[in-house]
Amino acid sequence: NAGVMQNPRHLVRRRGQEARLRCSPMKGHSHVYWYRQLPEEGLKFMVYLQKENIIDESGMPKERFSAEFPKEGPSILRIQQVVRGDSAAYFCASNQGSNQPQHFGDGTRLSIL
């Protein structure tokens, strides 16, 4: 069984460009969560999605960040007009329901030049 798959593992962008991070949940999982890990702040929740629906986006910055989980295909975390402060490790997790353990991918390390 494949685990949670994230790609790319590493992404380098220049300031002002767009970053797209992809997450394929574990087989059978319909709930996806995105977290951001900053060096001095620990792991922080960003957004919780089910197929075609955003359930909780209370951790998402108000501007430039968006997430989707379409009926077909992976979940996408999109960051427009990236700035240096967006540099972080972004993790995706999935589970079968919100009272089940979340299983994490290996993350995408985003670096902004």
Added chain:
Amino acid sequence: SQELEQSPQSLIVQEGKNLTINCTSSKTLYGLYWYKQKYGEGLIFLMMLQKGGEEKSHEKITAKLDEKKQQSSLHITASQPSHAGIYLCGADRGGTSYGKLTFGQGTILTVHP
């Protein structure tokens, strides 16, 4: 202040020694999750605790949740170098926060052979 406090922040032990990591919340938890992270990698799920007084074990790792569901401990017996890494506790607070996890700052464990 952190919603979830972990202690100690770091721990260095000799192989074969026992150790305990604590995780404390100021509020009652719906569920408590323990994860292990190796540098540059994703989180590996260890255990989930949901009932007051619950205790679970897997190999040499035991996790407990107190009766009030506000404090959890992770105990490793006869530590090995393979136990080294960052241990994170994650809290599901239920209610409107149902599903998303709030994490502690992590405990860095080093095991010397």
